[in-house]
Amino acid sequence: MELRQLNYFLKAKELLNFTEAAKALNISQSTLSQQIKQLEDELTIPLFNRIGKRITVTEAGYLFGEYALQCINKAHEGLLLLQDLKNLITGKITIGVIYSMRIPFAKTLIQFATYYPNIKIQVVFGTTKDLLERLNLHQFDFVLIFHEKSEEAHLNYQPLLSSNMVLVTAKKSSLAQRSTISLHEVAELPLALPFSGYSTIQFFEESFRRKNLDPNICMEINDIPTLFEIVKTGHWHTILSDISINDPDVVAIPIKGKNMRRTIMIVSLKEAYEKNxxxxxxEMLKN
Incomplete structure (x- = not known):
C-alpha cells in the first residue's frame, strides 16, 4: 500500500469519476484505474462499484476512506515536522562534554539556545572514556573531548581548539608570580588531581612516567569546582587545561615542555545522520 494509491483513491471517492479524478491528479485514467485495482487486490475487497462509466463507493470504501484520509494527513504532518527540523524550528540534540570544556562550551550553549529556542538540548559532562563509550552506543549526537592518540575509523574527528596544560595554584601561593614551571618542579608539589578516569590525569601520568618522575599525588577528585576549593587553601595544587580556569582566586602557570599542549576535538559517528x-x-563552537 502506497501513499499515492491512497491519494488516487481519495480523489476518485471525492469526484466519483475516474476520468475527472485522473485529470485532477494529472495522470492517465489507465494509471489511476490500475493503481486503485492494485489497492483493492491488496485489501481483498472492492472500494468502488463500477456501473458502466459510473462509479459509486462501496461500504468498505466509505469505511476505509476515513483511515486513508488520516494516513495522508499524518504523512503530511510528518513532512511538515521534517521541514521544521530542517529549518531548526524543532528537534533535539544531545552532547557529551569533558569537564575542561565547560566554560567555552557554556558560552556557545547560551548563544545557540538564544538563536534557536525551540531546539531541545541535553548536555552530559563526563570523562573522555565514558563519553566515547556512550557515543558508540548512539547516545550522543557528538562529544567534545581531548584528542586521543589512537583515532578509530568509525568516528569523525574535527579539531576545535588547542589548550595549554597548566599548574593551578592559589593566588596567595608563593608560586603565583611564576611565568612557567617545569614538570620536575610540579612532581615535587602536593597535588590534588582529577580522578584517574579523566583524560588529563592519564596524560600527566604518562608525562611523569616518561621522565621517570614520581609525583606527590595527595588526592584525586572527580569534580573540578571542588578541586578549585582545595587549591584555594594554598596547601595543594592541581593540573588542568587553561580553558577550564575562571576562578579569580587561582592562577594558572604554564608547564614547560613541547608536549604540554593538547587539542580538543569534536567527535561524532561517521554512520550517523547529522542534523542541521x-x-x-x-559552526557556533568553531566561531
Missing part, C-alpha cells in the same frame, strides 16, 4: 541543528552548533 548539530551542524549549526558546530
Amino acid at each position: 541543528a548539530v551542524k549549526k552548533f558546530y
Whole structure:
C-alpha cells in the first residue's frame, strides 16, 4: 500500500469519476484505474462499484476512506515536522562534554539556545572514556573531548581548539608570580588531581612516567569546582587545561615542555545522520 494509491483513491471517492479524478491528479485514467485495482487486490475487497462509466463507493470504501484520509494527513504532518527540523524550528540534540570544556562550551550553549529556542538540548559532562563509550552506543549526537592518540575509523574527528596544560595554584601561593614551571618542579608539589578516569590525569601520568618522575599525588577528585576549593587553601595544587580556569582566586602557570599542549576535538559517528541543528552548533563552537 502506497501513499499515492491512497491519494488516487481519495480523489476518485471525492469526484466519483475516474476520468475527472485522473485529470485532477494529472495522470492517465489507465494509471489511476490500475493503481486503485492494485489497492483493492491488496485489501481483498472492492472500494468502488463500477456501473458502466459510473462509479459509486462501496461500504468498505466509505469505511476505509476515513483511515486513508488520516494516513495522508499524518504523512503530511510528518513532512511538515521534517521541514521544521530542517529549518531548526524543532528537534533535539544531545552532547557529551569533558569537564575542561565547560566554560567555552557554556558560552556557545547560551548563544545557540538564544538563536534557536525551540531546539531541545541535553548536555552530559563526563570523562573522555565514558563519553566515547556512550557515543558508540548512539547516545550522543557528538562529544567534545581531548584528542586521543589512537583515532578509530568509525568516528569523525574535527579539531576545535588547542589548550595549554597548566599548574593551578592559589593566588596567595608563593608560586603565583611564576611565568612557567617545569614538570620536575610540579612532581615535587602536593597535588590534588582529577580522578584517574579523566583524560588529563592519564596524560600527566604518562608525562611523569616518561621522565621517570614520581609525583606527590595527595588526592584525586572527580569534580573540578571542588578541586578549585582545595587549591584555594594554598596547601595543594592541581593540573588542568587553561580553558577550564575562571576562578579569580587561582592562577594558572604554564608547564614547560613541547608536549604540554593538547587539542580538543569534536567527535561524532561517521554512520550517523547529522542534523542541521548539530551542524549549526558546530559552526557556533568553531566561531
